[in-house]
Amino acid sequence: MIDVKYIDTTAPIGIEELKQYFLDKSIVYRVDIDNSQLKGQKLLTYVSNLDLPIDLVLTKENQYEILSEYLSFGMLIKSTPLELLTIDVLLEMMGFYKTENHKKFIEEHKTILDSWLCKFQSLAVYNMKTVNDDSFQAFVETFEKDDTDDLTGVNFISLLRHQHAYSLFTNADRSKMKNYTKYFNDNMFKGKSLFSYWANPINPMFLLTFGISEGVDTKEYLAAKQKTIQELSNVSFV
DSSP states (O other), X not given: OOOOEEEEEOSSOOHHXXXXXXXXXXXXXXXXXXXXXOOHHHHHHHHHHHOSOEEEEOOTTTHHHHHHHHHTOOSOOOOHHHHHHXXXXXXXXXXXXXXXXXXXXXXXXXXXXXXXXXXXXXXXXXXXXXXXXXXXXXXXXXXXXXXXXXXXXXXXXXXXXXXXXXXXXXXXXXXXXXXXXXXXXXXXXXXXXXXXXXXXXXXXXXXXXXHHXXXXXXXXXXXXXXXXXXXHHHTOOX
């Protein structure tokens, strides 16, 4: 495992600081939001376009303001602090925590948070679509189709980088899950397919269905396939 080297900076990042990354790929930039010239959507756009390892430094004073911008942002960015905060808010909204640390923010941003949760939990439907099997494909077709290509809140897929995000699939409401045709079929994520993000070694749902899809067409396989469809329809993997 490579040791991370942090550079504390502001946005825009100076040229000399940027050069250091191209000499040392272990560098991660920690951007001080409060003292940066770029704010809000401009800051997020800058981070997305730069496409370098950047952590936006969150504080109690600024975290909800930048989170509000992040939830409605339409470009992919990588920022571990924002991703972890989003997961924490969504888990609290789902009742995983007894605390109410984010209660006011959740109440004020319920619509966009519900949208994120719907898209994220609908990845369970996508999981079934990845299996080249008629039974799985037929089951996918039982979900409501949504042909939107709107990228508002596209960073729901960024949450897949964190293991505890998969808890968001627990007790998901099947009636709210959708078959997002554009997200599932097109290369909408910086030119990549959804599979590029879904197929990762910490994803228990991907690992389960990948294991089945690699099997042979035997009675044991068919029984396992039917069992998995039933488990997927319950959407509780964690």
